[in-house]
Amino acid sequence: MMDTFDFQLPEDPPPDIVAIAQLGTAVHQLAAAVDALHQQHRQLRETVERSQLISAGPAGGQAMPWPLRWRDLDRDAAAQTWAWLIDWVGWFADRYEVAEEIPACWPQHPPLVEELTALAAGWHACYDDTAHPDGPLLWHERLTRARDRLRGWDDNTRCRNGTHTTRARDLIWPDQWHAEAIDAANNDLTGRPQLAGPEPERVPS
Numbered sequence: 001m002m003d004t005f006d007f008q009l010p011e012d013p014p015p016d017i018v019a020i021a022q023l024g025t026a027v028h029q030l031a032a033a034v035d036a037l038h039q040q041h042r043q044l045r046e047t048v049e050r051s052q053l054i055s056a057g058p059a060g061g062q063a064m065p066w067p068l069r070w071r072d073l074d075r076d077a078a079a080q081t082w083a084w085l086i087d088w089v090g091w092f093a094d095r096y097e098v099a100e101e102i103p104a105c106w107p108q109h110p111p112l113v114e115e116l117t118a119l120a121a122g123w124h125a126c127y128d129d130t131a132h133p134d135g136p137l138l139w140h141e142r143l144t145r146a147r148d149r150l151r152g153w154d155d156n157t158r159c160r161n162g163t164h165t166t167r168a169r170d171l172i173w174p175d176q177w178h179a180e181a182i183d184a185a186n187n188d189l190t191g192r193p194q195l196a197g198p199e200p201e202r203v204p205s
Contacts, residue, residue, distance in 0.1 A: 064124040068117055085113070088120040096143075101150050103159035111153055119146055 013021075065080045067073075073081060089106065093099050106112040122142065126135035182204075 064121060068121055070114065070117070081117075082107075085117055085120055088123070089116050092116075092119070092123075098147065098150070101147060103164070105159050105164035108164055109153065109159075112150070115146065115149060115153070119143065 063084070065077065065084055068081065070078070070081070086107070089102070093102055102112065102116070103109070106116065122139050125131060126139040128135075
């Protein structure tokens with residue numbers, strides 16, 4: 001942002017000096033407006049670039065982001081991971097003809113997101129330049145087991161023909177499960193033999 005324009009006119013200045021001061025003030029205001037517009041344009045461009053990470057079509061094989069731990073990703077890292085995964089799953093479903101095994105609404109099912117993320121990571125790793133020659137074969141053997149799991153998830157959700165169905169949870173853990181788990185862990189620690197040294201740490205709650 002430009003510095004504030006501050007020009008003090010002398011008392012009873014001639015008209016030409018007044019005109020020059022007014023012109024200077026107008027130029028300064030215009031420069032400030034242009035600077036503000038530039039800042040807004042830069043922010044808009046950054047916003048568009050971030051949104052395009054997800055809205056863009058298939059990129060023809062994006063580089064695998066890392067790490068892939070969904071629970072640890074911030075917004076920017078998650079945007080890159082989503083773009084990469086959507087691109088890969090679209091290719092995978094067409095190449096391996098598994099559209100009947102993976103519902104189109106898979107991004108709305110966290111278990112499917114995790115399963116497909118693992119498959120995509122394994123696929124990228126097995127075809128890496130430094131991978132062992134039998135890497136692709138091992139990946140396809142694991143794909144066979146993964147397809148059984150994918151069909152199992154689909155049996156639970158029963159999403160068909162683009163219609164998304166939220167999976168019903170018949171049983172959920174009670175609210176106090178975490179505190180009870182901590183108590184059980186600390187009880188287990190108390191019963192274990194201790195080597196000479198300081199007191200063992202307790203599991204933080």
